[in-house]
Amino acid sequence: MLEFDKLSLNIPATTKKRxxxxxxxxxxxxxxxNLDSRDFQVVMFDKQNYHAFWPLLYQVATxxxxxxxxxxxxxxxxxxxxxxxFRLVRVTGVDSAAKTVKTLIGDxxxxxxxxxxxxxxxxxxxxxxxxxxxxxxxxxxxxxxxSQLLQCFEQASITKDxxxxxxxxxxxIVGGGPTGVEMAGSIAEMRKHVLPNxxxxxxxxxxxxxxxxxxxxxxxxxxxESSKAAHxxxxxxxxxxxxxxxxxTYDGQTVILKSGEQIRSQTLIWAAGVTGALIDGxxxxxxxxxxxxxDQFNQIQGLTDxxxxxDLAYMKGGDPDFPNGHPGVAQPAIQQGERLAKNLxxxxxxxxxxxxxxxxxxxxxxxxxxxxVADLPRNLHLKGFLAWATWLFVHIFxxxxxxxxxxxxxxxxxxxFTYQRGTRLIIRPFVRKEDVQAQEFLVKNEMx
Amino acid sequence: MLEFDKLSLNIPATTKKRxxxxxxxxxxxxxxxNLDSRDFQVVMFDKQNYHAFWPLLYQVATxxxxxxxxxxxxxxxxxxxxxxxFRLVRVTGVDSAAKTVKTLIGDxxxxxxxxxxxxxxxxxxxxxxxxxxxxxxxxxxxxxxxSQLLQCFEQASITKDxxxxxxxxxxxIVGGGPTGVEMAGSIAEMRKHVLPNxxxxxxxxxxxxxxxxxxxxxxxxxxxESSKAAHxxxxxxxxxxxxxxxxxTYDGQTVILKSGEQIRSQTLIWAAGVTGALIDGxxxxxxxxxxxxxDQFNQIQGLTDxxxxxDLAYMKGGDPDFPNGHPGVAQPAIQQGERLAKNLxxxxxxxxxxxxxxxxxxxxxxxxxxxxVADLPRNLHLKGFLAWATWLFVHIFxxxxxxxxxxxxxxxxxxxFTYQRGTRLIIRPFVRKEDVQAQEFLVKNEMx
Numbered sequence: 001m002l003e004f005d006k007l008s009l010n011i012p013a014t015t016k017k018r019x020x021x022x023x024x025x026x027x028x029x030x031x032x033x034n035l036d037s038r039d040f041q042v043v044m045f046d047k048q049n050y051h052a053f054w055p056l057l058y059q060v061a062t063x064x065x066x067x068x069x070x071x072x073x074x075x076x077x078x079x080x081x082x083x084x085x086f087r088l089v090r091v092t093g094v095d096s097a098a099k100t101v102k103t104l105i106g107d108x109x110x111x112x113x114x115x116x117x118x119x120x121x122x123x124x125x126x127x128x129x130x131x132x133x134x135x136x137x138x139x140x141x142x143x144x145x146x147s148q149l150l151q152c153f154e155q156a157s158i159t160k161d162x163x164x165x166x167x168x169x170x171x172x173i174v175g176g177g178p179t180g181v182e183m184a185g186s187i188a189e190m191r192k193h194v195l196p197n198x199x200x201x202x203x204x205x206x207x208x209x210x211x212x213x214x215x216x217x218x219x220x221x222x223x224x225e226s227s228k229a230a231h232x233x234x235x236x237x238x239x240x241x242x243x244x245x246x247x248x249t250y251d252g253q254t255v256i257l258k259s260g261e262q263i264r265s266q267t268l269i270w271a272a273g274v275t276g277a278l279i280d281g282x283x284x285x286x287x288x289x290x291x292x293x294x295d296q297f298n299q300i301q302g303l304t305d306x307x308x309x310x311d312l313a314y315m316k317g318g319d320p321d322f323p324n325g326h327p328g329v330a331q332p333a334i335q336q337g338e339r340l341a342k343n344l345x346x347x348x349x350x351x352x353x354x355x356x357x358x359x360x361x362x363x364x365x366x367x368x369x370x371x372x373v374a375d376l377p378r379n380l381h382l383k384g385f386l387a388w389a390t391w392l393f394v395h396i397f398x399x400x401x402x403x404x405x406x407x408x409x410x411x412x413x414x415x416x417f418t419y420q421r422g423t424r425l426i427i428r429p430f431v432r433k434e435d436v437q438a439q440e441f442l443v444k445n446e447m448x
Numbered sequence: 449m450l451e452f453d454k455l456s457l458n459i460p461a462t463t464k465k466r467x468x469x470x471x472x473x474x475x476x477x478x479x480x481x482n483l484d485s486r487d488f489q490v491v492m493f494d495k496q497n498y499h500a501f502w503p504l505l506y507q508v509a510t511x512x513x514x515x516x517x518x519x520x521x522x523x524x525x526x527x528x529x530x531x532x533x534f535r536l537v538r539v540t541g542v543d544s545a546a547k548t549v550k551t552l553i554g555d556x557x558x559x560x561x562x563x564x565x566x567x568x569x570x571x572x573x574x575x576x577x578x579x580x581x582x583x584x585x586x587x588x589x590x591x592x593x594x595s596q597l598l599q600c601f602e603q604a605s606i607t608k609d610x611x612x613x614x615x616x617x618x619x620x621i622v623g624g625g626p627t628g629v630e631m632a633g634s635i636a637e638m639r640k641h642v643l644p645n646x647x648x649x650x651x652x653x654x655x656x657x658x659x660x661x662x663x664x665x666x667x668x669x670x671x672x673e674s675s676k677a678a679h680x681x682x683x684x685x686x687x688x689x690x691x692x693x694x695x696x697t698y699d700g701q702t703v704i705l706k707s708g709e710q711i712r713s714q715t716l717i718w719a720a721g722v723t724g725a726l727i728d729g730x731x732x733x734x735x736x737x738x739x740x741x742x743d744q745f746n747q748i749q750g751l752t753d754x755x756x757x758x759d760l761a762y763m764k765g766g767d768p769d770f771p772n773g774h775p776g777v778a779q780p781a782i783q784q785g786e787r788l789a790k791n792l793x794x795x796x797x798x799x800x801x802x803x804x805x806x807x808x809x810x811x812x813x814x815x816x817x818x819x820x821v822a823d824l825p826r827n828l829h830l831k832g833f834l835a836w837a838t839w840l841f842v843h844i845f846x847x848x849x850x851x852x853x854x855x856x857x858x859x860x861x862x863x864x865f866t867y868q869r870g871t872r873l874i875i876r877p878f879v880r881k882e883d884v885q886a887q888e889f890l891v892k893n894e895m896x
Contacts, residue, residue: 006609010649049598049874066514073872075646085649088602088874105606139875150497154536158553161454198523201458201533403862410858414851424521426497426536427587 007105011085014041017348020101020110022091022279024051024074026330027310028116029400030337031344037082039348043110044086045103049073052139053399055330056408058179060142062149062186063194063424064415067139069408072401091117093280096303102281112305112344115282115292116337119274119311119328122290132252133270136179145269147426149187152266153199154426167264169207172255174247175271176213176220178329178365181230183269184211185367188237193419209239210263214246214272219373221327222363226373229383233367247272274328276312288314291325296355298340309336319358326358330398335359366391369416455553459533462489465559465796468549470539470727472499472522474778475758476564477848478785479792485530487796491558492534493551497521500587501847503778504856506627508590510597510634511642511872512863515587517856520849539565541728544751550729560753560792563730563740564785567722567759567776570738580700581718584627593717595874597635600714601647602874615712617655620703622695623719624661624668626777626813629678631717632659633815636685641867657687658711662694662720667821669775670811674821677831681815695720722776724760736762739773744803746788757784767806774806778846783807814839817864 017040021028024046032042050071059065078084093102094115100107121137123130134148135141149171156168173184187209196204211218211234217227218234218241234241246258247268255263275290286293286301291314293301298313300306310333314325326332336356343353362376364387372387382390392412399405414420465488469476472494480490498519507513526532541550542563548555569585571578582596583589597619604616621632635657644652659666659682665675666682666689682689694706695716703711723738734741734749739762741749746761748754758781762773774780784804791801810824812835820835830838840860847853862868 006612007603007606008608010606010608049602049872066516067875068514073646076868076872079645087606088599089606143875151536154497155455158455158458158535158537160456160458164454197527198521403859403866403868406858406862407855410854411851414854418851420524420851424497424524427515427591 009043009087009089009103009106009108011043011087011108012041014083016041016083017111017344018043018109019112019114019344020045020108021114021116022046022101023116023118023310024048024086025054025116025118025310025333027118027312027333027337028114029074029077030334031114031116031309031341032078032081032084034338034341036345037084039345041083042081042085043108044074044078044084045089045091045101046074046086047088047090048139049075049086049088050139051077051400053395053404055178056395056399057136057139057142058182058186060139061136061145061183062190063146064186065408065411067143069404069411070399071139072404077400091279094306095281096306099305110305112347113307114340115279115300115306115308115312116310116333117277117279117312118333120277121270122273122275123270124273126247126249128249128251129247129268129270132250133174133268135270136183137274143427148267149190150424150426153195153202157199157201163264166206167253168266169202169204170210170263170265171208171267171269172210172212172263172265173269173271174212175273176211176215176218176241176243177271178219178363180211180213180269180271181218181234181365181367183271184209184234184239185237185371188234188239189368192237194424198424210265211239211241212245212247212257213241213243216243218243219365222365222373223375223381225381226363226365226375226383229373230365230367233371233373236371237368274311276314278312282308288316294318297343297353298336298356307340309333309340315356319356321360322358327363329363331361332358364391364394457491457535457537457551457554457556459491459535459556460489462531464489464531465792466491466557467560467562467792468493468556468558469562469564470494470549471564471566471758472496472534473502473564473566473758473781475566475760475781475785476562477522477525478782479562479564479757479789480526480529480532482786482789484793485532487793489531490529490533491556492522492526492532493537493539493549494522494534495536495538496587497523497534497536498587499525499848501843501852503626503843504847505584505587505590506630506634508587509584509593509631510638511594512634513856513859515591517852517859518847519587520852525848539727542754543729544754547753558753560795561755562788563727563748563754563756563760564758564781565725565727565760566781568725569718570721570723571718572721574695574697576697576699577695577716577718580698581622581716583718584631585722591875596715597638598872598874601643601650605647605649611712614654615701616714617650617652618658618711618713619656619715619717620658620660620711620713621717621719622660623721624659624663624666624689624691625719626667626811628659628661628717628719629666629682629813629815631719632657632682632687633685633819636682636687637816640685642872646872658713659687659689660693660695660705661689661691664691666691667813670813670821671823671829673829674811674813674823674831677821678813678815681819681821684819685816722759724762726760730756736764742766745791745801746784746804755788757781757788763804767804769808770806775811777811779809780806812839812842 021044053070056070121135152168219227248256248258292308294313296318298307311328339356366372370385372391374382374387469492501518504518569583600616667675696704740756742761744766746755759776787804814820818833820839822830822835
């Protein structure tokens with residue numbers, strides 16, 4: 001038995017400055033990759049042993065890709081980097097006075113601490129929804145969702161109760177941001193190309209996909225023109241978009257909207273928002289809107305040598321072009337990581353740090369085949385095939401690892417010509433305690 | 449909530465003969481594919497929604513392939529087949545007198561029943577071992593094992609207790625058949641090429657791979673020359689082979705061999721044997737050595753119109769060349785399935801059935817790169833590169849689905865040149881209740 005008190009971080013002592021990075025996402029990865037090992041010993045903590053390309057997570061959830069296509073083992077990423085130390089362990093907090101970071105298995109002193117823990121699903125305190133909704137934030141979420149989607153159709157084909165069948169064929173996606181739009185579009189394309197062949201016994205004219213958004217348009221962060229185009233694409237694919245609509249509650253069976261409208265559904269997908277994944281030891285006054293207030297060097301307000309980057313960071317007023325902080329997407333995290341690495345290099349040479357300035361390369365969202373929208377610099381807006389091609393290119397380009405690029409590309413080419421989804425596999429147990437139905441199904445089927 | 453009493457199989461009535469097939473493995477798949485839909489309505493039951501190419505399962509367990517590479521959704525396989533009906537449901541038994549098959553959600557009458565439920569791990573009644581060992585029989589087993597293997601190295605890097613570290617670096621594989629040999633070889637190649645780069649802090653000269661076999665040679669079903677070659681390859685790769693050795697017990701921490709020798713190990717992989725996956729309603733007198741006695745038409749002894757094929761079937765004395773039945777591998781299942789489909793076609797025309805004759809295309813086992821053995825017809829034996837190339841070709845050739853061939857091939861090519869393993873991902877929860885250590889690790893790390 002592995003007792004936790006018999007564990008220790010086993011980080012070698014060093015005469016260099018030690019940078020501890022919490023999280024191997026877009027932010028943390030790019031700090032580590034850009035630090036000079038002659039100046040720094042780099043220690044990275046993460047609860048996962050891989051870096052994942054989250055923008056493609058929805059394709060794992062909709063049977064388009066396997067996890068390995070969008071994930072790269074962190075140890076592999078840093079194989080050739082000297083004096084880099086990865087530890088698969090959870091950080092419990094930070095003691096900025098003692099300049100130590102606390103983990104489950106012991107503390108570690110740092111010279112510089114980078115908190116890049118990213119964000120987590122935000123249910124805005126709605127415990128009911130949190131209990132029964134399917135989030136889409138982690139790899140297991142996506143795999144769980146993949147099994148759930150397919151299981152709904154399997155179960156719809158063996159039920160005699162039309163009400164239950166309908167609830168299995170109703171899919172409610174909450175949140176009209178990129179994730180929600182891409183999820184809705186992807187499920188709609190499965191209905192168009194894959195499902196009728198897989199389930200000839202089911203009447204797919206009865207399958208409904210609802211996209212619920214609180215504001216008055218989909219893709220709120222994007223240009224109104226792009227929102228309009230995306231909305232049109234969703235209409236074309238038969239997604240029922242409900243704007244200015246909020247979810248009141250969900251018991252796993254019936255979604256009740258604030259409007260009072262009820263939708264019977266076994267599957268509520270939650271893409272309605274995120275909040276920073278905070279850690280203990282960050283002063284309360286440095287937290288605003290669930291994110292950590294940082295100055296223009298990403299230094300956490302009120303702390304020295306402690307930095308926050310990416311989704312977690314809220315650079316309020318620091319970046320002239322983005323007075324209300326940066327969008328919670330990959331690019332700001334990547335750019336902040338690169339900038340911070342350079343700035344730490346400046347610090348050890350007692351040189352001035354450079355303030356972070358976000359260069360917005362643009363925003364993309366895909367709805368389906370030949371249907372995408374892009375807001376690019378110089379107020380350039382693309383839609384349709386051009387935006388779609390741009391989306392594909394950009395996502396392959398930013399994907400980490402040659403093999404991943406290869407596998408994703410071949411999967412996409414295959415899918416483009418065959419309209420197929422390769423990974424329509426129900427592989428359990430990937431099921432939440434609350435998901436009683438799935439549990440019962442699994443147990444009775446001896447699938448667990 | 450989906451209540452089971454509200455479910456029904458929803459199989460349309462038919463004037464044709466109805467063939468019910470239990471199991472979508474090699475046997476069941478090849479019966480269904482070869483039945484003429486003008487003569488038969490085909491109903492297939494399985495607890496999984498995919499057909500898996502089990503000979504490559506060990507590569508999923510050793511981070512070489514993702515499940516989608518070796519699995520094909522059953523509904524996709526039969527997309528173009530008329531009057532074919534798949535149901536994801538567990539069969540609970542058969543009433544051969546009433547000619548009905550019982551499932552969780554109702555009974556279904558059949559004209560012909562094909563039991564192709566395959567086999568399951570056989571722990572020979574050793575409950576202790578069954579509780580703590582890692583089987584390698586299903587997709588979830590492989591994924592669970594993949595996480596376990598990687599987690600052992602992660603935990604070995606953070607333990608200060610040398611005894612525990614050693615137990616994390618000791619891997620015991622029980623069973624010297626193809627699965628055991630391929631597992632041992634695959635782990636040994638990871639130690640050679642992948643792990644030292646991933647875990648620079650660990651001393652891999654201390655990592656031990658034990659292959660425990662009860663008989664006096666590895667690959668007992670193969671030619672003694674092949675066994676000898678395989679043994680040499682295992683030695684070359686540093687696998688410690690223990691012949692004429694049996695496991696007494698295992699408590700999750702220490703493997704105790706019948707010889708009294710003890711090996712501290714967190715990972716005991718069970719590949720020591722299988723037994724038929726029987727279903728209720730098959731008369732006890734028709735079961736021998738855990739398999740179902742069938743005549744030379746694969747008809748179950750004592751039952752009419754009920755057939756058993758593949759791992760489950762024991763054609764005792766039926767096949768002159770194989771008086772003691774057929775090996776529990778893919779080929780007999782495939783050939784019996786094809787033969788049975790033809791014979792059912794004969795039956796509906798009141799023609800004579802043809803007895804099954806197994807054509808042994810040969811046996812293959814791979815130990816590692818350029819290291820494999822092959823027993824081919826005409827007493828031809830290959831080893832080394834030739835056998836290895838044959839193995840690769842045969843496995844790609846028999847893999848179902850163009851996409852799978854493509855993905856597996858590109859993964860193998862990539863691996864051949866880079867010595868990498870693409871899917872070194874710890875993705876939980878895929879953990880058994882008994883695996884307290886993993887559970888604790890997951891919970892404390894908030895990975896569940």
